[in-house]
Amino acid sequence: MSLISSPLPSSVPVPAAALPTGQAEDPIERARAFRAAMAQVAAAVHVVTTDGPCGRAGFTASAVSSLSDAPPMLLVCLQKNSSAYAAVRGNGVLCVNTLSADQEDLSRLFGGKTPMAERFAGLACEAGASGSPLLPGVRARFDCHIEQVVSVATHDVLLCRVVAPQACAPAAGSLVYADRRYHGVGVGAA
């Protein structure tokens, strides 16, 4: 079974391995076990924003990873049925805003059912070099152009070139999500 919707010629051919004995459970049970294990993996909380011809949007994300520093690149995993999907893909730009320990409210605002326009109401956002909104009070910002998109099952992996990295508010500490709750890490640290 290929899990990749569009096999990529640059990819390594990996034979479809038979599942090991005892591993071929119900897909629903397998997904539940995966979520339970992943809930124990601590992750920084980000709000990914975009703006441009296809509209302004933003969503809370933890599936973000550094990729390379020369050139500076990161990746963002974007669910294809996300309400921000069309705007992010259409604009081709995004900013990863890494939340500070005191920004749990922003995480909930951009991770819930609030209509897109209302999410930005009352936020004093400047536009980054890419045109994407820069959220105030964050720990770090990574303003990006999307260079390449790889479709994997229910998600797109967005491979992004960082055009403007910014370290800010270092004393505020980091907002981290682990064990299905928020934590402040390094709060008040220099």
Added chain:
Amino acid sequence: MSLISSPLPSSVPVPAAALPTGQAEDPIERARAFRAAMAQVAAAVHVVTTDGPCGRAGFTASAVSSLSDAPPMLLVCLQKNSSAYAAVRGNGVLCVNTLSADQEDLSRLFGGKTPMAERFAGLACEAGASGSPLLPGVRARFDCHIEQVVSVATHDVLLCRVVAPQACAPAAGSLVYADRRYHGVGVGAA
């Protein structure tokens, strides 16, 4: 400038955007600024292990991300000049071992210059379904088959199917790296 060594036909065509005014600094300065901003992004600490025909290896990693839960997939960013590269790519399997708050020593052991064979000496590792070593005392394990590999600049992005997720040792708390030091998150929490 394309940052992708092998352009992928499934990718979205993204025009090579001109860098915004004031953004075209020296590449060395740009990489430094990126690392400074990324240092403020908290990340769980993992040891990625592999075993098989191309040998046993393991390395400390933070560039790991959840990807989808149905099917269960995650991704690992692997530097092409990593000492574990040949083994991971050759074996085609890996286990992401997510470290507990009290496993800072393991992070240093697998992230330093210790020869590969010595890294596993004294560790009571069982073999996972994939054949990869399962490290003891960790928070979670994700035993994986590598499904697809995307080459991006200095790194490979390994798109992995999780064949055996395991949540374990929930009370131990999570090891997190932020602001260039280790933190324990949720230590002692149920």
